[in-house]
Amino acid sequence: xxxxxxxxxxxxxxxxxxxxxxxRALHVTPSAISQRIRLLEERAGCALVVRGxxxxxxxxxxxxxxxxxxxxxxxxxxxxxxxxMAPEGGVRVRxxxxxxxxxxxxxxxxxxxxxxxxxxxxxxxxxxDQDHTAEWLRTGAVLAxxxxxxxxxxxxxxxxxxxxxxxAAASPAYVARHFSGGVGAGSLAxxxxxxxxxxxxxxxxxxxxxxxxxxxxxxxxxPSPQAFVTAALAGMGWGMxxxxxxxxxxxxxxxxxxxxGTPLDVPLHWQTARAASGVLDGLTRQIVAAARxxxxxx
Numbered sequence: 001x002x003x004x005x006x007x008x009x010x011x012x013x014x015x016x017x018x019x020x021x022x023x024r025a026l027h028v029t030p031s032a033i034s035q036r037i038r039l040l041e042e043r044a045g046c047a048l049v050v051r052g053x054x055x056x057x058x059x060x061x062x063x064x065x066x067x068x069x070x071x072x073x074x075x076x077x078x079x080x081x082x083x084x085m086a087p088e089g090g091v092r093v094r095x096x097x098x099x100x101x102x103x104x105x106x107x108x109x110x111x112x113x114x115x116x117x118x119x120x121x122x123x124x125x126x127x128x129d130q131d132h133t134a135e136w137l138r139t140g141a142v143l144a145x146x147x148x149x150x151x152x153x154x155x156x157x158x159x160x161x162x163x164x165x166x167x168a169a170a171s172p173a174y175v176a177r178h179f180s181g182g183v184g185a186g187s188l189a190x191x192x193x194x195x196x197x198x199x200x201x202x203x204x205x206x207x208x209x210x211x212x213x214x215x216x217x218x219x220x221x222x223p224s225p226q227a228f229v230t231a232a233l234a235g236m237g238w239g240m241x242x243x244x245x246x247x248x249x250x251x252x253x254x255x256x257x258x259x260x261g262t263p264l265d266v267p268l269h270w271q272t273a274r275a276a277s278g279v280l281d282g283l284t285r286q287i288v289a290a291a292r293x294x295x296x297x298x
Contacts, residue, residue, distance in 0.1 A: 003043070004071070009036040010048055010061060011068045015094065015124075017054030040064075059139065066140030066273070069094055073143075073279050076120055093279065095121040098137070098145040100130035101196060102164065102242045103268065105225035107294030108146065108287070115286040119279055129199040130268060137271055143280060144272040146287075152271055161268040161288065162295025168206050168258040169246055170238035175256055177235075183258050185211040194228050194239030195219040202240040206264045240264060244294065267298055 012022035013033065023030040041048050048061035057065055072093040099108050104127060116123050126136060134149040136142045137156050152158035170178075178191035188211070193203045198221075207215045220237050222228055228239050229246065238258055249255040270287055272280055 002067075003036070003040060004068075006036040006040040007064055007068045007071075009033045010040060010057075011065045011094075013037065013049055013055050014057045014061065014065050019055070063140045066143070069096065069143055070273065076279055092120050092122045094124060095144075095279070095283070096124040096126065096142040097283075098126045098128055098133040098142045098147075100133060100146055100268075101127050101223075101225050102245070103130070103146050106242055106244055107290050111286045111290035112283075115283050119282060121279060129197070129201075130266060131201065132199055134271060137273065144270070144283065144287075147269055147271055148266055149271070150267065150269050155274055156271045157274055158269050158271045159284075159288065160298045161270050161291035163265045163267050163298055164295055165243040166202055166206070166240040166264040166266065167243055167246065167250070168203075168238060168262065168264075169241050169250065169255045170232055170258060171235045172253065172256050174232075174235040174238065175258065178238075179258065183210070185213065185215050188215050188217060190218070192237040193217045193219045194231055194237040195221050196225075196228070197221060197223050202264060202266075206240055206262070209264070210259060210262060265296070268295065 009022065009026065009032075012025050013019055016022045016025055019030045019033050023033045026033070037049060044060060044064075046060050047058050048064060050056045050058060073095075076091070076093045097112070104125070112123060112125070126133075126142060128136065130146065130148040133145040134147040134153050137145050137147075137153040146161065150158060150160070174191075179187050181187060185207075188207055195203060203217060203219070204214070207217065220231065222231055225242075225245065228241065229249070231237060232239055232241070233249070233254060241255075243263070246255055250257065268291065270284065270291070272284055
């Protein structure tokens with residue numbers, strides 16, 4: 001049998017980032033946390049935590065934390081079915097989820113907020129590029145993710161959400177200044193673009209489709225969808241925007257498409273760990289319904 005008190009200590013250290021904060025969260029001494037994790041590491045035969053500021057899990061430690069997350073979800077489901085067994089005052093379970101920034105800034109946040117307002121959970125949200133969120137599932141860092149990967153990660157289920165359509169846009173003044181001779185490889189190589197972070201391939205992908213070759217783009221890095229819009233309106237650069245985020249700005253002319261009729265469509269999927277939990281199923285229903293209302297059909 002697994003030592004769930006030790007697993008709980010491990011999860012607390014990873015969640016809180018230190019042994020001292022984990023001890024305060026669990027109302028025990030730091031030495032008790034250290035002893036529990038040491039015994040767990042001895043049994044596992046490997047290190048589970050990299051001591052540092054903050055403490056981080058090893059691959060094995062991360063998988064143990066994921067197991068603990070699943071156990072808590074199952075315990076919550078049992079408590080709902082058998083209220084007499086529920087702890088006094090109720091317990092909210094940790095629910096780690098990964099999502100891409102554009103979904104979070106548009107359709108995802110309202111759906112998640114509506115779910116978390118009613119469900120006995122504490123959401124831990126991680127933001128990453130849609131091409132990389134599946135890796136969070138593979139490593140056990142999260143239990144659910146919005147991802148561009150259709151193929152389910154090991155131990156996960158996958159279902160389609162829809163297509164997020166992106167448009168290449170900028171302010172009219174920016175287009176007049178940088179693309180007066182047309183939008184092509186030469187002008188794009190000179191005109192500053194907007195990049196979310198180094199993982200963001202949307203701008204490069206759109207240019208590759210337009211020009212049929214790679215073009216090295218000058219870029220500003222702005223890790224915020226809202227900052228993208230502000231920067232484009234100010235004439236700082238051009239970028240790829242979710243259609244729903246800039247429809248009004250395109251309609252009133254504050255932004256214009258660089259090349260009308262050249263959208264970039266990104267299919268999105270919802271992947272969840274195969275934890276037989278009503279809590280996770282409830283989140284899935286909420287997310288899938290919101291996505292089907294906000295996204296284009298696959």
